[in-house]
Amino acid sequence: MEFVFDARMDGVRRAHWWRWSDMAGVDLYRDRMVYCGGIPYQGGRRAVVDRGVLSPTRDRLHLGTTKMTDAVLDRFLKDLRRFGADYMRGYASGCYLLARRLLDRGETYPLKAVLTSSDTLYPQYREAMTEAFGCGVFDHYGQNEDSLTANECVAHTGMHINVESCIPETVDDAGESVQAGVGRLVSTHLMNTTMPLIRYAVGDRGELGPFDADCPCGRHHQKLLNLDGRDDEIIETPEGARVGCGSLNQPMKHMAGQVGASQYIQRADGGLTLRIVPGPDFQKDATCAALARAVQEHLESAIAVDVEVVDRIPTRPNGKFQFIVRES
Incomplete structure (x- = not known):
């Protein structure tokens, strides 16, 4: 399926990313970021995946995650130090492999924060990144279609759903509403009028928290309390x-x-x-x-x-x- 966004929806997506960065304590526009995920592009073409690729503005370093052998990870760590990153964002598994390699070498590298997304952040991933980079790890939940998105705050007790843009629900396998506990996640997007998604099954299973619950961070958004994996996982x-x-x-x-x-x-x-x-x-x-x-x-x-x-x-x-x- 192909998903269509207009300019307004693109702005909504960027606002969600800004909120995530703000929750993690980093400046989306001033801090230098290393991005660990996917395949880097350079000059409109796929770049090699065994070394870091600088953005045209030279304030972003892209590390590809398709060939993370020990030799490639060692080269990435050199690129990371040379670049002087303030924070890291990327696939949870890719960020973890970098952290694990640092620890295996008996080294650390201080960052302001690590922002993870795209695949599952397991407890052992978080522990390794916290130790290797000396900072908090802040997870983001979303999909390519952005039907349901949520960001983790400093309390680390679930992810705050971006409730201004969606109505989340949990249902059972028959499509009936689940009032408590884990169910299939569906969501109605309120912002993408170009291609409305109504009670769209995002493909994941999870649990929703109560409305207007207090959080130590001061926010009152409904939370995504846990994710139990994709329907195909x-x-x-x-x-x-x-x-x-x-x-x-x-x-x-x-x-x-x-x-x-x-x-x-x-x-x-x-x-x-x-x-x-x-x-x-x-x-x-x-x-x-x-x-x-x-x-x-x-x-x-x-x-x-x-x-x-x-x-x-x-x-x-x-x-x-x-x-x-x-x-x-």
């Missing part, structure tokens, strides 16, 4: 349970030193393959057995779990990381 157990990616990082939560990165593959036969990149404390037999057991216990299921050890987990062609892959 759901594991189904033999017992009939459906589990989203927001929960599936839990088995690795206490194994950070043993597991550097992970990805679930739900095979066509219904079983799971858990791909992992070894961490510094990895012990092959013990770690793999503990992980398989932890996944089954977390899912409360007898589902078959195989653990596959890999050097790296590739991103999709757009540079984003996919935590759950479903084989057809």
Whole structure:
């Protein structure tokens, strides 16, 4: 599907980005930004992806996320230091890989803030970025169609929905309203009159907070309290349970030193393959057995779990990381 925006809607989108930057404490127009995501362009053409690309105004540094090997990450870190960034914005997985590489090298790089979007910000991503960059991490929720957008504030207790521009709802699989708890997110956009989207299913599952709830930051927007993953990022157990990616990082939560990165593959036969990149404390037999057991216990299921050890987990062609892959 192709989405159409007019000039007014483009201004609304920019206002949402400005609010996000303001919540994070950075100046959208004065601070120097490094953007970590996608494929950089230079002179209207795709640039190489193994080095940073400066914007024409020389106040933005673009780091591509489609080829983040250790050698490329080391080159990116040199570019980052040479550029002198004030803050970072980009894909959560790409920003995390930079942070993880810094920590693996025993280094840090101070920033005002890290602003993440586009793919899921897992707790271990946030922890690594906070340690590596010495600052807060502020997540943004949105889609290409901008039907439902929300920004994280300094309280880090959910994301404030941009309620001036949309009416969010949660529904069950039959399309009936869900009054409490996690449901499928749908939204009616109030600003894009060129292509109105009414009760549009954004493809994610999540939970909405109450209206007019107080937040320590002083704002009173309704919040998006949690995201449970995309509809196509759901594991189904033999017992009939459906589990989203927001929960599936839990088995690795206490194994950070043993597991550097992970990805679930739900095979066509219904079983799971858990791909992992070894961490510094990895012990092959013990770690793999503990992980398989932890996944089954977390899912409360007898589902078959195989653990596959890999050097790296590739991103999709757009540079984003996919935590759950479903084989057809």
